[in-house]
Amino acid sequence: MRKLTFVAALLVISFLLTSCGSSSGSEGDIIQQNFKQGVQEVQIRLLENAPPVKIYPGSNFKMVIDVDNQLAYDLQDVTLTLTGLNERYVQIAPNPLEGHYLDQMLGRSLTNPSGERKIVEFDGKAESLFLNAEQHMETFFIKLAYRSTLDFTDTVCLNTNVYSIYDAGCKVEPQKTYSGQGAPLAITKIEEIIFPGSAADIEFRINLQNKGRGNVGEVQLLSANLGNDPLQCDFRGSGLETNKIKFVENKKEHTLICRKERITAGRSYKTPLSLRLVYDYKLAQQNKLTLVR
């Protein structure tokens, strides 16, 4: 009896825990909500029955794709294409390799908390099956390419006088980690290294990581400032243009090194560190199309 009571209590507690959750944001919550955090991606979804689960040879169908920008940033030069469809079995219009050019899509913000959604349509025609085949399955990919930006801001403590004992200012944090800035590309870690002296130097080692499902192309640093002063930054492993870096297939992170030289010695103080990057991103989603006799 006691055992049964215990199990019943456990089930009730589990039910309560899973069913109770935080309420959706009210207006006040949205105002306070910072969209530029965590990892967000563009959501791509095929509408139900577009295309149908089974397609008959010789029939027409529609492929309707819902593109939903969940990033905290606007997207530029957005292009949606289809790859992997064999024209012997399926004809798609417009040309799936050229696809649809969606131009711009707004990101999530205070004025647009849910982000912009666009519906893209393709017209399809199923051709004949091979000989007397019972069915044929086509695996294809919906690909989205876009350009977007990434903003990072945080307050850092500068203390060039490391030998001072009686400094009631801030404490330098040698390393800070972050969950993301509301995009698939994220700054995940910053290390602060101070080279003390009468004219001290400060170096920030910024770790940039692709946290999304897609592939990052080229990343370019647009601006980096420490307070009002610009920082001198280079990507480790970059070529002639040190403010740009390309993410290759097997490498999912890079390090950006920013320096500020000859900082005036004095008490420790807090100041903002801000970065702005622009990057290319490609996302591919796998889907299937089945032709049946």
Add this chain to the structure above:
Amino acid sequence: MVSREEKLRRKLLEKQELERRSEAGTASNSEAEQLGKLEAKEERKKVIVEERDVRGKEEERAFLKKLGERAISALEKLDQKESQVKVPVEIPSKEKEQEEEHEAGEEAEERERKKRRSESDNDEDAEEEADEEERRERRKKISPEEDFFTALLNKDSDKKSQPKWLAPLIIFLGGLIYWLRVSTGGEVPGTIVPAAFILSHFIIFPLAGYALVYKLGRTESRYPILLPMLFFIVWFHLFGRSTELPFIVIYLSICALILAFPALVSKGQALKPELYGLLPTLFLFLDSGLLPYLTGNLHLPITPLTQGLLLYMPWWVVYGVLMLPEQFSEKHEGLNFFFGLLKVLTVLYIIITLVVPTLPNIGYESIVPSAEELEEAQAKVREQYGKKENPFISTLRCIWNQEYGTLQACVDKKQQQSEWKYVCEEIEKHKPSEDEDSPFQKCLQEQEKKAKNKVLQVGGTIDPTIRIPTTAKVLFEQRKFGEEYDPQFGYPFGLQVENPRKLQIKAEASCHFDGKRETPDIAGEIKGQKALESVQIVDFSEEQFSTPFICNPLEELNGEYELVAEVRLFNLKTISRLQRAFIGVKPPEDKERLRKEEISKSLRTPESLAPADLSYIQFDIGHSPKEIIIEDKSNRNILLKANVHNAGGGKLLNIKSYFIDAQNMVPDNSNCLQGSLFNTEKYTTDIPLPPCVLEYPSDLQFITDWVPREFRAELVYDYLISQKAEISHKTEALK
């Protein structure tokens, strides 16, 4: 408060005083009466004590007897279980028995002492208390788990022994499935009933679960073992093996919750049986073709180790052998010996199949299908690899020949030779012979030559989406016509054609009698309204066509003959297809990323695909054999290689035309794309077609992504099928 001892001492003194006075004659009447009462009381007490003593001893005897019986039944239960299963049952060992007996004895003494104390106080409650204590102690000896499940499931707690027929039945059915797969691809011979699938999923699987239940001795707590099996079957057949994330999360959560319930209330005791329940599930997957699916669909490389596991491991037979009891029969030692030997042989078979191929190499180099897909994958692999000898047999032969040093190379060579022998004997229908001039040996030599000729090495595979190929058969109602049969009746035979694509086919039937030993050959003729010059021609285009013929000898038969009925089929047509991915110009890292993330998921089959017709073109296009990606690089040629494969067991008479659609790829030699070949009877298996180099298609040069293309190759041909029957006849004069 006066203590009991003090009371006893006073009573004793009082009694002694009364006795002394009585003896002295100085006791009063009341004192005498009191003394009498005391003596009577003592007598009664003695009787009670004696009775209780006897009863106590009897109870003690009964208790010890029950203890002994429990010990015997525990020992019997232990005999029935396998040594690897550890069940926390307390087995009273000899020392333990003695200890328990000693304890029981001490307890009995303690009870006696208590009873004596209660007797002197005349306290029956103490006696009852002692009895109650006894009952409590006996109850404690039952394990908490038994008690719980007995209560929960309302079943008896007697442990039943395993039915003797269960494991042998699994072995038999497992062997039957294995034979079905090897001989007919898993279907009932002559039908499309998927017998192997039905047997495996719906008959052996539940039996396997029950065998495991009995093996672990958990007849009263069988549900933790059977529940995981039930969940698997529900997911596999009712939910269509759905792997969608939300469904999987919900389904697994529900399963975990249901499975956690017995584990929680039995304090974790049910967790192990639940894990055991996954064992039949694993064997079901292995038997159904999980490995062929992984190699065929996920392209795990097929090493000899995998091949052994793929084709030659009868998984349910192995399972049945594992489930055999320690001692099968108490009376028939022969049966015990047999099953014991079977266990040893099974283990040996597993070891040799698994271990030997790994001797020079390590097994794998690096890396929720439907049951139909699993069976298909197994059939496909078997079609590709099943022509070879069982690697176990090859290994034994190499060991027998003492080729230990190059064991793997020896096994590979034996495998290859067995494949050639299969082709020459089963497909080419040559009688095995050691004579070097015999057709069989010539065929073997050609196979060896073919292995060295790279053009002929182009392979293909059967298109799994085409279930009904174009096939034709010549059939005799009886394969032997004895002396009692009158040749004047003629010898009937039939043509049966499956023509799913409704091709317009012309069939020409003929026959002849080949004399055996020194008997001369005799020509035959086909009789009938449409017969012309000893042959009969029929035209048809139906999906299923059959017609009978009658063959008559042109001369009198005298002796033994082989009647050969032949049908020539004209204008048969087959199309093969081949898929490739064009990427234009891309850096190597992009190429590999596309291959890994997209192309390999979209284009899964690197070989050409064709229906299982009598003949078809096998071809390859690319930078290297079976390379799916074609790129626009001036320093890499794109080669087209092709051959015509004879799969029907008959003879390819003529290749009327062949045409390969190269999809805007210009060849350096147009003969490779189209042509014809006549009098191709001399070729025993594959007929090579001229190779050529193709140009990269101009319309795909500047693509930003990748484009799939499907090439098709059409073959129009004439084919000869035949069948033989034995004839024996003597003329009247010689009888």
